[in-house]
Amino acid sequence: MAARRRLPFWADYLLLPFLNLSLAFLVSGLVVLLLGENPIAAVKLLLYGAFGFGEAVGYTLFYATNFIFTGLAVALAFHAGLFNIGGEGQAALGGLGVALAALWFGHLHPLLAIPLAVVGAALLGGIWGFIPGWLQARRGSHTVITTIMLNFVAASIMTYLLVNVIIKPGQSAPETVTFAENVWLPQLHGLLQPLGIAIGRSPLNLAFPIALLCALLVWIYVWKLRLGYELRVVGRSEPAALYAGISPATHIVLVMTIAGALAGMMALNEVLGAQHRLVLGFTGGYGFVGIAVALMGRNHPLGVVLAALLFGALYQGGAELAFDMPRINRDMIVVIQGLVILFAGALEHMFRPTLEALFVRTRPVPV
DSSP states (O other): OTTGGGSOHHIIIIIHHHHHHHHHHHHHHHHHHHTTSOHHHHHHHHHHHHHSSHHHHHHHHHHHHHHHHHHHHHHHHHTTTOOOOOHHHHHHHHHHHHHHHHHHHTTSOHHHHHHHHHHHHHHHHHHHHHHHHHHHHHHOOOHHHHHHHHHHHHHHHHHHIIIIISSOTTOOSSBOOOOOGGGSOOBHHHHHGGGTOOOOSOSOBTHHHHHHHHHHHHHHHHHHSHHHHHHHHHHHOHHHHHHTTOOHHHHHHHHHHHHHHHHHTHHIIIIIIIISSOBTTTTTTHHHHHHHHHHHTTTOHHHHHHHHHHHHHHHHHHHHHHHHOTTSOHHHHHHHHHHHHIIIIITTTSSHHHHHHHHHHHSOOOO
């Protein structure tokens, strides 16, 4: 950790990811060039498709909302020295919690039905995070193994329930009935239109400000509360935590429960905000991409939000790019995402020694 202290905050959390991202897009541009397309034109199309008009901005923020939730779930656990790669399963169980709350309480007033759905998502997602946390704290089972296995268990549970139990009667598609409108999350284009803000029609909904609020709460928890300080001590050194009278087991269970709740709340965006019913496979890999979002965001809530916006732009802008440049299909967009993950995740320290040497030379010597 001493190496990280050599860089200022802005260089560590902004400049270094920017350099990694620039290199990723440079390599992506070479790949686009090999395909016979103009890289500059491709970048312009991608940016226009992501931010060029109101509807595009809405879709970009809609996708980013999913990544904020799953990225926070990974980042928070990382501060306890845990690698939570179970966001996919936690989000799936969060969707089940949303669906059950919507089916049971959809007849209530929206001011009651929607909060109950939020609680349902956080509750079941939190339970699915509590299990690996408890297994590591009390039985020594590593969270990497348990969270991976619980992803498959969650997928099997969802398949069974949607095929045999809560499926809409008289149909073969594995999905529930459409929820009552009382429990739908309001879409932001409808809320902002009376204020004179036009963002175009898109599935962007109230889950986006909820995600931003969660990012703020995670920042307060980790850096402003005593619990967060103890959490970081546990993540740095469990023997030091024990010496200071801090219980690592308590914090491991607590942080994994909160992380699971954050991942579970991703279902608010997809299930309540867009599809208005529970469908099989609604998680769409967002839980796994959340790992890259957390790594690129340096496990800081602000960095997670910025990284989520980037991946949201790649999802939305990539669709426009694939439509206007036939040689660049959706698989090519996945390649670009993979390069971003490679340089911002696996090779994130490529430029660190150079930056450290530069800052050491330019830093004034204390008298």
